Amino acid sequence: MRFAISIPQFYADGEFDPAAFRAYFARAEALGCYESAWAQEMTLSASPQLSPLEAMTYAAACTSTLRLGCVVFVTTLHSPVHLAKSLATLDQLSGGRLEVGVGTGGPQRPFAAFGVDRSRYLARFTEGLALTKALWTRDSVTFDGEFWQLKDARMEPKPAQKPYPRLWFGASGDGALRRAVRLGDGFFGAGSSSTAAFAAQVSVVREALAAAGRPAAEFPIAKRIYIGIDSDAARARQRVNAALAGIYGRRVPAIEEAAVAGTVADCVAAARAVAAAGAELILFTPLYEVPEHAGQIAAEIIPQLG
Template structure:
């Protein structure tokens, strides 16, 4: 029996009108099939026409009753912490305590000037912002916080998340300092879909070492990875579908990634996912690379019927 649980991505790219019925059916079916959760990602600036993650999760909460609802990751260095905390609280409330919130600094290639963020201090501001979010979620009707970048004295924030002390915080990143930060401040680490399995293996090992150093083994910290995938009886066609999907998301940046997608026949995809689990993933976020909701729904069915049984 594989030690991992499996979640799925929510179709998020909108070419034309939003396919409300298709996405609702996809979520309902994912819940029926027993997937653990349904996750979004964030791309505020980029080539893909993507719905905003927390807003989509708020909508998804009304379509489901059991699925965990996650985002991996919001580039929180580009968000106001108090506003982000309030939005997350709302989704957690609307879903009756089903939110998983992933955050990341985004790396120094982000267009910080467009967001009014100083490139020189964005990591320090990002880390402080996480602490302020936790203060906003803490018990008590008011928040007092004195930091380097933000100062709050007795602010009234009465609405708190259902999950205490706050929704699980998943961290992205790959550098050693980012992984240490994930263990110090978070409840989980989510490896990027744009990272190879081998790169994730090294990151997961670093996270486990940091957990041991901090005495956190056994406290529920989760290690996961998003996996871009395409299933097809024709392996070459599966690879083309994945490559086209990656280009829709990342454009020319895809040339930097290496072989990140798991593609091929059901047996080949199962082998690729087994490698991800063996590398340390205990939460696997399955991200079909279909061109539309119908294609992702077909991949969802094949994952359940043809791929996951090979991992049990």
């Protein structure tokens, strides 16, 4: 089992404390049990949230060993040329510590706000991914797509990792999971997905890997766990539900049920169930008192999951 912790992103105007942010990562590295730290992307949100790419870049400057990722960039809403350049730059700046999560965002995204045709979002996603890979791996790119066209275009420097950083796919439906196996390098289950749903998704991924002749050992599987720990389980649940409502703009019972809240023993049991469902990497995402949770998870939960 491998473990990760979230990158703090939720700050109202004027709340961000650079010294506290640096201290958080100094401790996360010193604890020694976290392999990586991950942001998430929600450009338009009811909750104040820093952009993932900038938060990851700041985190890269505060760290030397932690790998840094975002799960996921909704790449359908990005220019693949700009995003490819930004990610290659960050991989260089971090010394090859970048992890990249990608996803379509699903059909309910506010595509009109980004100038994207809802009816073609899947085609835009796959074409954008193909263009990104080309820019990262070819000396010169000529590309004649439906959405983007380039002629003899060059992008330097390439990512520090060759051929490019691992591409984790966020997905839920069977078609998206099979697309992850076809086009990606790993599957990352959402924090909003229940453990039972995640187990079913893992089954689809493993079946697709077998059908494609891809070794399962070369295609890692991970899951985000939204978590809140308290000696009073009811209070933990109340605080977790309130935080989720802030993130999603309303209460969503299915997401609340997927989140883990309770005593240390409750959280250990829930994390064990996620591991048993197929997670090889667990990303703990505390929903309140984030620095305190990072330390408590390292001291009291992770040692019971080894």
